[in-house]
Each structure stands twice: as C-alpha cells, then as structure tokens.
Amino acid sequence: MAQSTAPYTVTSHGARSRRAKHATGRVLIYAALIFWAFISLFPLYWTVTTSFKVAKDVQLGHIVPWLQFEPDWKGWRSLGLSPDTIFERSTVREEFLLRFKNSVIMSVGSSLLAIVIGSLAAYGLTRFPYKFGPWRNKDISFWFLSQLILPPVVLALPFLVLYKELALLDTKSGMIMVYTLMVLPIVIWIMRDQFLTIPIELEQAALVDGSTIWGAFTRIVVPIALPGMVAAFILSVVLCWNEYFFAALLTSTNAKTLPVMVASQTGSQGINWWVMAALSAAAIAPLAIIGIALERFIVKGLTAGAVK
Amino acid sequence: MQTSAALQDEKIRVATDHISAGRKTAGRLLILGATLLLAAAVLFQSLHAAGAIDSGFSTWRPVLFVYLAWAIALGVGQVMIRGEHGHRALFVLPAVLFTVSMVVFPTIFGIYIAFTDWNLSSFTGRQFSGLDNIRQLRHDQFFWGALLNMVYYVLAVLVQYAIAFGLALLLNANVRGRKFFRVVFLMPFMLSPVAVSWMIGKSILENRFGPAAELARKLGWDTPAFFATPWMARVSIMVMDAWVSIPFIMILMLAGLQALPGEVMESAKVDGANAWQTFWQMMFPLLLPVSVTAVILRTIFELKLADIVINVTLGSPGGATDTVSSYIYRTYRDRSNVGYGTMMAEVYLVLIIIFVTALLGLASRWMRKVT
Numbered sequence: 314m315a316q317s318t319a320p321y322t323v324t325s326h327g328a329r330s331r332r333a334k335h336a337t338g339r340v341l342i343y344a345a346l347i348f349w350a351f352i353s354l355f356p357l358y359w360t361v362t363t364s365f366k367v368a369k370d371v372q373l374g375h376i377v378p379w380l381q382f383e384p385d386w387k388g389w390r391s392l393g394l395s396p397d398t399i400f401e402r403s404t405v406r407e408e409f410l411l412r413f414k415n416s417v418i419m420s421v422g423s424s425l426l427a428i429v430i431g432s433l434a435a436y437g438l439t440r441f442p443y444k445f446g447p448w449r450n451k452d453i454s455f456w457f458l459s460q461l462i463l464p465p466v467v468l469a470l471p472f473l474v475l476y477k478e479l480a481l482l483d484t485k486s487g488m489i490m491v492y493t494l495m496v497l498p499i500v501i502w503i504m505r506d507q508f509l510t511i512p513i514e515l516e517q518a519a520l521v522d523g524s525t526i527w528g529a530f531t532r533i534v535v536p537i538a539l540p541g542m543v544a545a546f547i548l549s550v551v552l553c554w555n556e557y558f559f560a561a562l563l564t565s566t567n568a569k570t571l572p573v574m575v576a577s578q579t580g581s582q583g584i585n586w587w588v589m590a591a592l593s594a595a596a597i598a599p600l601a602i603i604g605i606a607l608e609r610f611i612v613k614g615l616t617a618g619a620v621k
Numbered sequence: 622m623q624t625s626a627a628l629q630d631e632k633i634r635v636a637t638d639h640i641s642a643g644r645k646t647a648g649r650l651l652i653l654g655a656t657l658l659l660a661a662a663v664l665f666q667s668l669h670a671a672g673a674i675d676s677g678f679s680t681w682r683p684v685l686f687v688y689l690a691w692a693i694a695l696g697v698g699q700v701m702i703r704g705e706h707g708h709r710a711l712f713v714l715p716a717v718l719f720t721v722s723m724v725v726f727p728t729i730f731g732i733y734i735a736f737t738d739w740n741l742s743s744f745t746g747r748q749f750s751g752l753d754n755i756r757q758l759r760h761d762q763f764f765w766g767a768l769l770n771m772v773y774y775v776l777a778v779l780v781q782y783a784i785a786f787g788l789a790l791l792l793n794a795n796v797r798g799r800k801f802f803r804v805v806f807l808m809p810f811m812l813s814p815v816a817v818s819w820m821i822g823k824s825i826l827e828n829r830f831g832p833a834a835e836l837a838r839k840l841g842w843d844t845p846a847f848f849a850t851p852w853m854a855r856v857s858i859m860v861m862d863a864w865v866s867i868p869f870i871m872i873l874m875l876a877g878l879q880a881l882p883g884e885v886m887e888s889a890k891v892d893g894a895n896a897w898q899t900f901w902q903m904m905f906p907l908l909l910p911v912s913v914t915a916v917i918l919r920t921i922f923e924l925k926l927a928d929i930v931i932n933v934t935l936g937s938p939g940g941a942t943d944t945v946s947s948y949i950y951r952t953y954r955d956r957s958n959v960g961y962g963t964m965m966a967e968v969y970l971v972l973i974i975i976f977v978t979a980l981l982g983l984a985s986r987w988m989r990k991v992t
Contacts, residue, residue, distance in 0.1 A: 342794050349788060350805045352864070356820045357808070359832065363824065374830050430715040437712025453713065460724060462977050464925045466946045466966040468724070470959045471731040473741070480680040494723045497716065526708055555813040557928040558946065562953070572815040576932050586824060593816040604811035608804045611811075615869065616876035 357601070363590035364388040371586045388587030394595065409574070409595065416571040418485055420553035423492035424546050430493075431500030432542060436530060438501075439508040440516075454505065460498045465558045468494075473562060483565045491559050496549040503548070503617040507541030508534065540610075541617065547607050548614035554600060571596050640704045648701025655694035662687040692718050728970075735964040742957040754964035763936075764965055767943040768972070770855065774926055774944065777859045778919045782912070784863070785870035792871075793878040803875075810868035814928040821861050822933035848934055851941030858942050861929050866922070870915045877911030878904075909991060913984050920980065924973055945969045 363371065365384035375381035386395035393403025434457065437443070438450050445453065472491065473482070481487030511534060519529040535542075557572045564573060575596050578589060604611070662684050669677025678684075696714055699707035735754060739747035758764060792803055809817070825831050826847040837845035848854040885903060894902070927946035930936065936943035936951055943951070945965070953962045 339796075342791055342796060345787075346791055346796065346802050349791075350802060353805050353808050356817070356825060356864075357812075359825055360816075360820045371830055374832065374835050376832060430719060433712045434716035437709060441709040441712070443710070443713060453717075457716070457720065460720060462921055462924075462973060463724065464946060464966075464969065464973065465927070466925075466949045466962075467731065467970045468727050470949075470953065470963045470966060471727040471734060474734060474739075474959060475727060475730065477741075478681045479685055480682045490723065494720070497720065501716070526705070527711075530712075551811060555815075557813070557815050557931070558950070561931070562950070572813050572928075575813070575819065576815045589819055590824070593819050597812045597816045600811040600813065601808065604808055605804055608807055611807065612803075612872055612876070615872045 357597075360590050360594050360597075363586055364594050366587055366590075368587075385587075388589075388591035391585075391588050392591050392595065394591070409592070412569055412571045412574040415485065415568055416554055419488050419492060419568070419570060420550045422485070422489040423553050424496065424549035426489065426493045427496045427500045427549055428504075428542055428546050431497050431545070432504045432535075432538070435501045435504035436508050436534065439505055440513070454501070457501045458498050460494075465495075469559060469562050472559075476563060482563060483567050485568050488560065488563060488568050488570075491563065492553040492556060495556065495559075496552055499552070500545045500549060503541060503545040503614055504538070506617040507538045511537050540613070544610040544614035544617065547603065547610045551600060551603065551611065640702070645702050648698040651694050651701065652698035655691045655698075659687050659691040688722070731963050731967055734959055735967050737960040738958070739960040740956070740958050747960070750960065754961050757961060758964060758968065761965075763940045763943065763948055764945070766940050767936075767945045767948040768969075770941070770943055771924065771945055773855060774859065774862070775920055775923050777863065778916060778923050780859075781863045781867050781919065782870055782916050785867045785915075786874050786912070788867070788871045789874035789878055792875055806871060807868045809864050810866070810872075812865070814865055815932055817861060817865055818929050818932035821864065822857070822929070826857060848942075849938065851938055854934055854938060854942045858930060858933065861933070862923075862926060865929075866919060869922075870919055873911055873915040873918075874908065877908045881907055906991065909988065913988060917977075917980060917984060921977060924977075 359376075362376070362378055362384075365378060365386070365388065366375065366382060367385050367387050370382040373382075378384050386397070389395035390398050391405065392409060393399070393401070393406030394409075398406075438454050443450055443453060448456075468491075476482040476487050479487075481490075515533050515537075516526075516529040519533050520526070524532070555572065556570075557576065560568075560570045560573045561576065564570065575592055578592060665674075666677055666681055666684050668674045670681075692715075695718075696711055699710045699714070701707070703710070734747075736749060736751060737747045738750040738753065788806060792799060792806070796802070812820075826833050828834050828844075828846050833847070834845040846853070847857045881904070885907070886899070925946060926944045927950060930942055930944050930947040931950055934942045936947055940948070949962045949965050949969075952965075953959065
C-alpha cells in the first residue's frame with residue numbers, strides 16, 4: 314500500500330518522524346493481533362497436543378511435539394479412533410459416535426424447526442398488522458424477544474416434571490423441542506431483520522398477478538431471504554451443539570449429547586489427560602471446522618438486527 | 622422498531638374474499654369440537670391420574686397429540702372463518718402456540734411446584750408445603766452468596782466489553798490477514814463451554830502440570846493455585862467465561878465500526894485530531910448504540926452462566942464461584958427436590974426481570990440524553 318516513494322525525497326523532518334511513529338504503531342498493532350491470536354488458539358493447540366502425550370510428557374509439562382516429546386496415539390487409541398484401532402470394534406468409539414449422532418440430530422432438528430416457525434412468525438410480523446387483545450405487532454415481537462431473558466433454570470425443573478409425565482424425558486424429540494424454544498427468539502430476531510430489508514413491492518407484484526400470500530412468501534420471499542436463513546440456521550446449530558444445562562438435567566442414557574459425555578468423563582478420570590484431550594478435541598472438531606468454513610454466516614447471524 | 626411505522630398503513634392489501642355463512646359455521650364448529658375433545662382428554666386423563674377411574678393412558682403423551690390436533694384444527698378453523706385474515710394469522714400462530722405451551726405453561730406450573738415439597742426420588746411424591754420454601758430461602762446463605770456472585774460476574778462484562786472493543790479496533794485497522802485474524806478471534810465462541818472447562822479449567826490451569834502454573838512459577842508464584850481462594854477461583858471462572866464470550870461482543874463492535882460513515886472519520890483526520898481525540902469524540906459516541914446493545918445482550922446471557930461453573934468448580938470453594946443456576950443445579954443433584962429448586966429459580970426470574978427492565982429503561986434514557 315505504501316507505494317508513495319516520490320514525496321519521500323522531499324519530506325521534512327516532521328513528516329519523517331510521523332512516518333516513524335506510524336511504523337511503530339503498525340508494529341504494535343501486529344504485536345497485539347498476534348498476542349490475541351495466541352490467546353485464542355493456545356487452548357486448542359494444548360488440547361490437540363495433549364491428546365498425543367503419555368503420562369510422562371504430561372507430568373513434565375512438555376509443550377512442543379517432536380522436540381520435547383514423541384507423539385503417541387495412546388489417547389486416541391483408548392477412544393478407538395487411532396489408526397491401528399479404527400477398524401476394530403471399540404465400545405468407547407460406539408458410545409462416542411452415538412452421542413455424536415444424538416448431538417447432530419438434536420441440533421439440526423431443532424434448528425430446522427426453529428427456522429420454519431421462526432421465519433413464518435418473523436415474516437408475518439413484518440408484513441401484516443396483527444391485533445391480539447391490546448397487543449400489536451410491536452408487543453408480540455417484544456414478547457418473542459423477551460424470551461431471551463428467561464434463564465434455563467426457570468424452565469428446567471418444571472420441564473423435568475412435565476416431561477416425566479409426558480414420557481418425553483431422555484428422548485430426542487423432547488430435547489429438540491427444548492432447543493427449538495431456546496433458539497427461537499434469536500431466529501425471529503435475525504429473520505425479522507432480513508425480511509425488513511426485502512422491498513414489499515416484490516410481493517405486491519406477485520399478488521397482483523394472482524398469487525396468494527403463501528405463494529408469494531414461498532416463491533419470492535424465501536429465495537431472497539435464504540442467506541439470512543442459512544446464517545440463522547448455522548448460529549442455531551452452534552448454540553444447540555454446545556448446550557449443556559438442559560441436556561445434563563433432561564437426558565440420561567438414550568438422548569445424552571456430546572457435551573454431557575465429555576462432562577461425565579472429567580469427573581471420573583481426573584488424570585487421564587490424554588483420553589480427555591482426545592475426547593475434547595474430537596468433540597470440538599466439527600465446530601472448529603464450521604467456524605473456519607462458515608465464519609461469514611456466523612458473523613452475519615450475530616450482527617443481524619443488533620447493528621443498525 | 623421501524624416496523625410499527627411501516628405497518629400503520631397496510632402495505633399488502635388483498636381483496637377481502639367473500640366467505641359463505643356455512644363455511645364460517647363449519648369453521649366455528651371445527652374449533653369448538655377440537656376444544657371439547659382436548660378438554661375431554663385432559664379431564665379423562667386427570668381423573669385417571671387422580672385414581673378416580675381405572676381406564677386411561679399410562680402417560681400424558683396421548684394428551685399431547687390431542688393438543689397438536691387441536692392446534693391444527695385451530696389453524697384450519699381460522700382460515701375457514703376469516704379467509705385471507707386467517708391465512709395471515711397462520712404465519713404467527715405456530716410460533717405463538719409453541720412458545721405459550723413451552724414457556725407460559727411450564728412457568729405457571731413452576732409456580733405451583735415452588736410451593737411444594739417435592740422429592741422426585743421418594744415415593745411420597747409431592748406435598749403442598751405453603752411458604753416453607755420461602756422461609757428456607759431467606760436463610761439460605763448459599764443462594765444469597767450466589768446472587769452476589771452474579772453481581773461480580775455481570776460487572777466482569779464491562780471488562781469483556783473493553784477488551785472486545787480493543788480487538789474490534791485492531792481488526793478494523795488496515796492490516797494484512799484481517800480475515801485470518803477474524804476467524805481465529807471468533808474461534809473461542811464456537812467451542813462448547815464444557816470442552817473449554819476441561820481444556821482451560823482442568824488442564825491449563827491445573828496446579829501441578831498445567832502450563833499456566835508453569836508460567837506462574839516462572840513469574841515468582843511458587844505454589845500456584847487457581848481455584849483455592851474465593852477471589853482467585855472467581856477470577857479464574859471470569860477469565861474462562863471472558864475467553865468464550867469476548868468474540869461475541871467483538872463481532873458486534875466490529876460490525877458497528879465498519880458501518881461508521883467513512884467521511885466523518887476522514888474529516889476528523891483533516892481537522893488534525895489525533896487518534897485519541899478521534900476515538901473519544903467521534904467513534905465512541907457514534908458506537909454508543911452498538912455498545913449498549915452488545916453489553917445488554919451479554920449481560921442477559923451472563924445471567925444464565927452455569928456450564929463452566931458446574932464443570933470446573935461446582936461452586937467450590939464454599940460456594941464462592943456459584944452462579945444462581947449452578948447452585949440450583951447442585952441442590953437438585955444432591956437432594957433431587959424440585960420444589961425448593963423451583964422456588965429459587967422463580968425468585969431469580971423475578972429479580973432478573975426487574976433488573977433487565979431497569980437496565981433497558983436506564984439505557985434508553987441515557988441514550989436519549991447523550992444523543
């Protein structure tokens with residue numbers, strides 16, 4: 314960017330000192346950026362390397378692989394995910410894959426459900442005037458958003474009792490409903506913002522052509538709002554995937570999710586660091602990949618509605 | 622907020638279709654029939670549950686299916702009675718019904734549980750205990766301690782905000798590899814707090830072999846212990862929580878920075894204002910709305926903090942790190958008494974609603990004064 318060599322020959326002393334100051338500023342900026350990148354990545358690096366350590370390396374506090382210690386598959390072997398055990402039967406791996414599958418089904422299922430009913434509600438609230446007793450659109454929207462305030466503890470124990478009566482305790486469908494509830498306000502917030510940016514004239518034209526409001530919505534509005542929906546979907550998946558509180562209380566064997574499995578291991582095997590590290594690394598890997606590949610959508614989802 | 626203005630005049634106008642009287646009556650009958658069916662199912666199952674009649678379902682789940690059928694009948698009935706307006710109602714109806722049945726109903730049911738002595742693992746079941754739970758709550762030092770901890774944790778949000786703002790400014794500077802740094806800085810937000818609890822709380826901050834302890838020893842702290850004293854433990858929890866949540870604020874602030882009008886910043890530069898002045902006189906006031914949104918959202922999420930505490934300290938030492946949520950979780954796990962836990966949760970909910978309402982009110986008044 315600094316291709317301006319010409320004026321440099323005639324610069325005064327003041328300009329040169331400003332240039333020097335500018336250079337130190339840049340160095341400081343890069344130093345700060347690298348420092349924070351280190352803060353953000355070191356725990357990940359630590360977890361991945363620890364999963365290749367044996368007891369001796371853990372106790373000696375070795376940090377750099379190959380230089381300080383020889384990587385070993387021990388942690389991954391006990392999960393049944395190392396190269397030599399991957400084709401053999403392993404109960405730990407089966408358990409892990411079952412929890413993994415549960416987490417996928419629940420987070421994708423509840424995100425899809427939330428996107429469908431949330432988008433419909435958000436579209437209705439941005440387009441049609443509703444009246445529900447004294448409540449108008451603004452009040453209904455606020456009511457949906459206010460659900461964000463509700464802490465999970467308030468619902469968790471009543472849910473425990475109600476789900477027991479409804480035979481929904483420890484089922485995937487029960488958890489999908491809880492998670493849908495959890496992400497619904499966020500989805501409605503994001504989608505409201507999306508629909509507000511779509512000009513109403515497009516739908517009006519379709520209605521003049523004889524389309525119904527539902528036809529106009531599915532054929533014209535949804536395709537335009539699709540990027541926003543994808544953003545809301547990905548953000549919801551991340552939130553559901555990481556949820557722990559409800560899962561810890563409402564699941565026991567069938568519907569246990571990955572975070573609950575990871576948490577249940579921390580207590581029992583305090584010092585088997587390599588196993589825990591391998592398990593944690595495997596549990597966060599999908600999200601790390603999503604974070605790298607779909608960062609654009611997550612940022613879009615987070616900032617929708619908040620920055621205006 | 623622009624919606625309300627836009628909706629004053631109906632933007633999408635559809636010719637009102639003529640609905641025959643017969644169709645309206647059929648629609649009303651459908652809703653009435655479905656409601657009667659639902660009421661009958663609830664009554665039937667309650668009688669069975671109370672032991673008055675023998676026949677009935679073993680669980681309440683069939684009643685749930687009747688409720689679903691009722692919800693569908695309500696939607697169809699709306700369209701039959703009100704035509705076009707019914708079609709419009711169908712957009713919000715699913716979300717409203719879902720939220721009402723999942724939030725309002727359990728919360729009201731929770732108020733009932735809060736006044737019982739209900740041990741899930743004992744056979745005696747629930748007993749109405751009146752105000753016993755409230756009395757117990759008044760003398761529960763752990764609960765009030767946890768509430769005080771929430772004050773500390775919420776105050777820590779301001780520190781998170783300051784750091785996140787700084788990071789957003791760094792990312793907004795004209796640097797190479799901006800995209801790379803943005804992805805890296807966002808990473809902690811993606812990770813499950815449970816995994817983070819292990820990665821940082823149980824291994825990096827481990828007293829003997831953890832790299833943080835190693836570093837502390839090099840810096841002259843001979844026996845590093847990150848969870849031994851109340852304040853040290855609290856700060857350690859705050860650090861972990863900050864690590865996970867700073868990216869959220871950072872992304873909001875960065876979006877705010879990028880939305881700033883470029884000319885304003887340029888004109889400030891031409892005026893000869895230095896970076897410090899530009900920041901405090903231009904950027905900070907312009908970013909105030911985003912800042913307030915970010916801090917309030919983070920505060921609301923902070924009030925739910927539980928998973929890190931549950932997985933790292935479980936409230937130790939002596940409840941010093943407890944959040945209200947983790948304490949309720951702990952008491953439920955120890956005594957499986959839903960009655961007292963729900964009482965605490967409901968009291969906490971009331972306090973949160975008062976606090977957040979006051980916060981929103983203060984924020985909007987302050988914003989009006991500043992801008």
